[in-house]
Amino acid sequence: MAKLHVSTTINGEPMEFLCEPHESMLDLLRGVLGLTGSKEGCGSGDCGACSITLDDRLVCSCLMLAAEAEGKSIATIEGMAQGERLHPLQQKFLEMAALQCGICTPGVLIAAKSLLERNPDPTESEVRYWLAGNLCRCTGYDKIVRAVLETAAEMRESA
Amino acid sequence: MNVINNKWIGSRTIRPDGADKVTGRASYSSDTNMPGMIWGKVLRSPHAHARIVSVDTSKAEALPGVKAVVTSKDLVEFPLDTAVMLGIQDMRWMSRNVMAREKALFHGHPIAAIAATTEAIAAEACRLIVVEYEILPHVIELEEAIKPDAPILHDFIQFDGKPSNIAGKLEHKLGDVDAGFAGADVIIERSFKTRPVHQGYLEPHSCLVSVSSDGKAVIWSSSQGQFMVRAMTGLLTGLPQSDIRAIPAEIGGGFGGKTIVYLEPVALILAKKSGRPVKMVMTREEVFRASGPTSGSMSTVKIGATKDGKIVAGQGIYYLQAGALPGSPIRGAAGCAFAPYDIPNVQTVGFDVVSNRSKVAAYRAPGAPIGAYAVECVLDEIAEALKMDPLELRLKNAAKQGTKAAHGPVYPVIGFVDTIEAALAHPHYKAPLGKHQGRGVASGFWFNAGGESSAQVNVTEDGNVVVTTGHPDVGGSRAAIANVTAELLGIDHKKVSVLIGDTATIGYSNLTGGSRVLFASAMVVTQSADKVITTLKERAAKIWKIDPEAVTWEDGEARPAGANAGQFPPMTLAQIAAKASETGGPIGAGVQLNTQGAEGGFATHICDVEVDLDLGIVRVLRYTSFQDVGRAVHPAYVEGQMQGGAAQGIGWALSEEYLYDKNGKMDNASFLDYRMPVCSDLPMLDTVMIEVPNPKHPQGVRGVGEVPLVPPLAAISNAVYHALGKRFYSLPMSPPRVLEVLDGV
Incomplete structure (x- = not known):
């Protein structure tokens, strides 16, 4: 089958690509576009390491077809910082050591950002349930949850 | 040392690899590609226990896009009667784990591998390999495996003079337990069971291997030891270690599970046969079926x-x-x-x-x-x-x-x-x-654990410091090394870069395992930094035209001491570095040690x-x-x-x-x-x-x-x-x- 032509927006920039009809968004990002910040931990939507947003909706890019990006807007970890300026979540994760090996970190950050956009004042439980789709095997989640709560508090103060 | 007034040791500094990891820039093993790269896939046993009668790869090889095939014949054979140890790993078992030889011993055991221009073609070619199996009775559970009539996995393993699934025994003894129990007022005896569990690292095993026409190989992979990758791959493929450069990618979790190789030797042979760089990435299912776990x-x-x-x-x-x-x-x-x-x-x-x-x-x-x-x-x-x-x-x-x-x-x-x-x-x-x-x-x-470790501490011409060590960083060891180095040299930790070297750029360093990394690398970094400080003092002495013994190093600067105290303004590391070429050349030191005392x-x-x-x-x-x-x-x-x-x-x-x-x-x-x-x-x-x-x-x-x-x-x-x-x-x-x-x- 012929490749499909897709016009989309990735991290705020217009983008066109050709993809196979069965190709996942994750493979397209990592392969054709070279955006390897999204990770593949399982390929079945169970680990969240490939989390991106599609028109502000949090999705596992391994479960999404690349062709579904047509006319939509996608955000990946590569677009989270504004130039040299890290997003407050990125900065807080560094300050509070909320990462160890770092392979889950891009997905966790994308998911946490998506949470705070919806709920700027989450409880610990709300953070834990929102991030329940992002596996982390290194940290036991403690420092991740604390960093998200702390970022939320700081963002509320500066808002 | 153990000084109480530490400035950097004990401080929660930002990790050197942090910015790359929160922005998606950090390069893990499957994040690297090469021009002309092709894909490797493994054919795995559909049986838990079967004799491999024959493997016919001819149909697979004929498929357009297929570039190379590997079976156990392509790996170095380690005869069953001779142990070849690398650390705690026996190459007889490692070679048979990487590729089944006489028998398929578990569901998911590698039987052959294919390299092709796309992952899809490689997978399709695997399905075209014809394997004739003689299916054997299998045994999964521990209590079944130790029964006298259990299916025996290996004829060469004997226990109490009979073929057995009990492959080894270890005993520790202190005092006399019978006498001890005789003197007890309370004795409780219980039996327990645990199930096998997987390390569960989020990053599946993967590697990229390139072999050039002169036979020199480069391996990019994520592991708990680039030197382990080099040594095991060398042993299993027959290449000398000097022909293999193993580059440690960022590692997405290991927990012990990445202290052995699965893919690297296979990818190396595929790359050698095809003349193309070969990338192999396990699926999560393959990780579960064929890597780890720990014992039940x-x-x-x-x-x-x-x-x-x-x-x-x-x-x-x-x-x-x-x-x-x-x-x-x-x-x-x-x-x-x-x-x-x-x-x-x-x-x-x-x-x-x-x-x-x-x-x-x-x-x-x-x-x-x-x-x-x-x-x-x-x-x-x-x-x-x-x-x-x-x-x-x-x-x-x-x-x-x-x-x-x-x-x-x-x-x-x-x-x-x-x-x-x-x-x-x-x-x-x-x-x-x-x-x-x-x-x-x-x-x-x-x-x-302690063990072998190497470090190199170099002062840059502009007065910063680059530290290279040889153990992959799984949980923040670079951050700790930056703290140690900054403390010893008396400089801001932001002036210290910490890198993990590859097998060609740093001396042999044992696996990231046994909780050794900071123990061992801080020791070699300390000795290296001490040598650097000695050099810095010598250079200051040369500039001041006084005895090196009359110079002290405090708070990141050389100070004239003793009779010369106060005679010259102190010189910072950066000031000494700027004059390095005129005072004797580059400033840096490395130490390689088998560290003891863990x-x-x-x-x-x-x-x-x-x-x-x-x-x-x-x-x-x-x-x-x-x-x-x-x-x-x-x-x-x-x-x-x-x-x-x-x-x-x-x-x-x-x-x-x-x-x-x-x-x-x-x-x-x-x-x-x-x-x-x-x-x-x-x-x-x-x-x-x-x-x-x-x-x-x-x-x-x-x-x-x-x-x-x-x-x-x-x-x-x-x-x-x-x-x-x-x-x-x-x-x-x-x-x-x-x-x-x-x-x-």
Whole structure:
């Protein structure tokens, strides 16, 4: 089958690509576009390491077809910082050591950002349930949850 | 050193690799591609146990796009009767694990591999390989594998003079256990079972290998040791180590599971045959079916104590699953089980048992959690029988400086007692509990390790510092090395870059494992930095035209001392670096050492649980870990190790296990069905770091990474008992099992 032509927006920039009809968004990002910040931990939507947003909706890019990006807007970890300026979540994760090996970190950050956009004042439980789709095997989640709560508090103060 | 006024040691600095990891820039093994690269895929056995009669790859080779095929014939053959050891790994087993030779020994065992222009073609070509199998009876469970009439995996393995699945035995003895039990007032003996659990790193195994026409190979892969990758790949492919450059990618978790190779030798041969760079990436299903896990176990532990709570004898018999090839961590189980205690009479025995499962790999304090689980659960019953507080019982019997452990050593200064005292005094231990809630405690020990390590500390021309070490960083070791270097040189830690070298750019360094990395690398970095300081002082002396002995190094600058004190303005590292070429050339030093003096790690954990009687769900409500961490060079990443170990222990105790169907195929090879703790399963994981510096280390470092996984299994089991009044002797305490026990099934 012929490749499909897709016009989309990735991290705020217009983008066109050709993809196979069965190709996942994750493979397209990592392969054709070279955006390897999204990770593949399982390929079945169970680990969240490939989390991106599609028109502000949090999705596992391994479960999404690349062709579904047509006319939509996608955000990946590569677009989270504004130039040299890290997003407050990125900065807080560094300050509070909320990462160890770092392979889950891009997905966790994308998911946490998506949470705070919806709920700027989450409880610990709300953070834990929102991030329940992002596996982390290194940290036991403690420092991740604390960093998200702390970022939320700081963002509320500066808002 | 052990100075109290540390500026950087003990400070929560930003990790050197942090910015790359929060922005997606960090390059893990599957993030690298090369021009002309093709893809490798592995054909795996659909049978748990089968003789390989023939492998016909001709149809696969004829498929357009296929560039190379590998079978076991392409790997170096290691005859079954001659052990070839690399560290603790025997190449006879490693070669047969990488590619089945005589027999397929587990479902998922590699049979052949293909490299093709796309992953899809490689996968299709694998399906075209015709393998003739003679299917053999298989055995999965430990209790079945040790029966006299069990299917035998390896004819060459004998036990008690007969073919057997028991591939090895290890025994530790101290005193006379029979005499010890004869003097006991209370004796409790219990049997336990644990299931195999996977390390669960989020990053699947992968590699990219390029072999040029002169035979030189470059390997990009994520592992716990680029030198291990080089050595094992060299042995299995026949290439000299000098022809292999192994480049460590960022590693997405290992926990012991990346201390051996699976793909690298296969990809290297595919690359050599095809003349193209070859990339191989395991799927999550392949990771579950064919890598790791750690052993399942059966054990019986017997402990005797006198009325006043003195333990007089302890005995532990452990059977550990090795998977299809010998090599389960019986040393960790038998060696660590009673190691926290001063007991005059101890006997521990470990049996290494093969069955038709994937070969086990190291998992965080290999074997020790299994050893401690049984001992610490029986101790809880002893305390109950003696009407003693379980922490007081541990305190009364705790190993101290001078205690002789059953596995050999006499302990130097250790902080085990401190962990128990801290737990006793902590508010958590006195906090009220509600209905169906219980509190458990347990302690644990891990050996820790030193070994080979190399470092290079270079001063740049503009007065900054680059440190290169040779152990992959799994949990923040670069951040700790930056702290150590900044402290020693007296400069801002932001002036220090820390890199992990590849096999061509730094000297041999042993695996990231055994909780060795900071212990070993801080030692070689310290010696290197000392040499750099000596050079800096010599250069300042040369500029000032005074004796080098008359120069001191303080706060990052050379100062004239003694008779010359105050005669010249101090010179900073940057000022000396700027004059390096005119005073003698580049400034830098490297040290390579087989580091000695790693001392054991001890921990005590408190866990509160609540049991849902209707659903059988055990929920951890509160968790506090107390650990002798030696010196917390970077406290945040020490806490991170303690928290991560506790979380893995919670998974092992409550939800994780390998399930097999009747054909010997793993039934839950996905993160959906293999249930690791997710964020909503856990509470905050509190940590209390107790610093009893290791006197044999310049900064007082003890390994901290592994002992956190030793106490949780028993701490949680004991908590469940105190919540329900019923004891579990088997893990995981998953909802169906809990309901079975509650229903009295």
